[in-house]
Amino acid sequence: MKDLKSILKECSIKEIYCENHGAPITYVIPIYQRNYAWERDEICALIKDVHDSMDMGKTVYYIGTLVTYKRDENKYEVIDGQQRLTTIYLILRALGVQNIYNSLTYSARKASASTIEALSGRREKDDLGEMPDLGIKNGFESAKAGLDEIVGMAQTDVDKFKEYFLNHVHIIHYRVPKDVDLNHYFEVMNSRGEQLEKHEIVKAKL
Numbered sequence: 001m002k003d004l005k006s007i008l009k010e011c012s013i014k015e016i017y018c019e020n021h022g023a024p025i026t027y028v029i030p031i032y033q034r035n036y037a038w039e040r041d042e043i044c045a046l047i048k049d050v051h052d053s054m055d056m057g058k059t060v061y062y063i064g065t066l067v068t069y070k071r072d073e074n075k076y077e078v079i080d081g082q083q084r085l086t087t088i089y090l091i092l093r094a095l096g097v098q099n100i101y102n103s104l105t106y107s108a109r110k111a112s113a114s115t116i117e118a119l120s121g122r123r124e125k126d127d128l129g130e131m132p133d134l135g136i137k138n139g140f141e142s143a144k145a146g147l148d149e150i151v152g153m154a155q156t157d158v159d160k161f162k163e164y165f166l167n168h169v170h171i172i173h174y175r176v177p178k179d180v181d182l183n184h185y186f187e188v189m190n191s192r193g194e195q196l197e198k199h200e201i202v203k204a205k206l
Contacts, residue, residue, distance in 0.1 A: 007175045013088055014166040016066070016173070017102050023074045024102055029082045031108040036086050036135040043087055043139060044146035051150050054164040061169045063088070069176045079176060086116075087139065088171075093119045094143035095162045112136060 046063075053061040067080035078085060089104045100120075106112035115133040119140055151161045 007177055009173045009175075010170050011066075011173045012167050013063075013092070013169050013171070016085075016171060017089065017092060017100050018097070018166065020101050021074075026075050026102070027068070027085060027104045028071070028075060028077050029086070029104070029106045029109075029112070030077055033078065033082050035109075036083065036112065036133065036139060038083055038087050038135075038139055040138075040142040040146070043090070043142045044150065046087060047091065047143070047146045047150050050165060050169055051161060054161065054168070059168060063169050063171050065172045065174060067174045067176060070178075076175075081171075084171070086136070087143075088169075089116070090119070090136070090140045090143045091147070091165065094140060094147055095158065095165065097162065097166070109133070 050061055050063075064084055065081055066078070066085055068076035068078055071077050086104065089100075092100060104116055106116065111131055112133040115136045118132070119136075147158070147161070151157050
């Protein structure tokens, strides 16, 4: 039996994106994953839930699970939780968090990867290139609008929310062991909810 501490860890958002682990970590969204699809209602609902949790004085707000497979020393392939992980990144950028040490990218999706990269350190609406990923671009704009509406624009309120989001919002990071059959795992993970198309399963196996 695997040592759970070696594969399962409760992490703050700060630990996921902002902590120095000796070398930058890259979270890679593989080609078989769907495009980023969260819309304004979902993003604002998350921001409101976190804000309400902060107002109620809750020590921790659990945001769900991230499942990854370690491809090499500093590269984690995201098996499940990519929508959540991308949304977290967009909110961090919309909050103006500068010290994002670890990165997020999309494998074999140039528009998605370049749009994420273009958002680096930006708070205002900027040029994201000629052909940005519209889902990510709109998600970023929705995150900014949601923060302005729910958190407010006063710097003290933004700073308070930023501190809570970084340190008190936690995600359960499950690192799939090396000896797990990823093809089988992927099919099991996607056997509920919206079903995968056959071509998507083929892409995953390839």
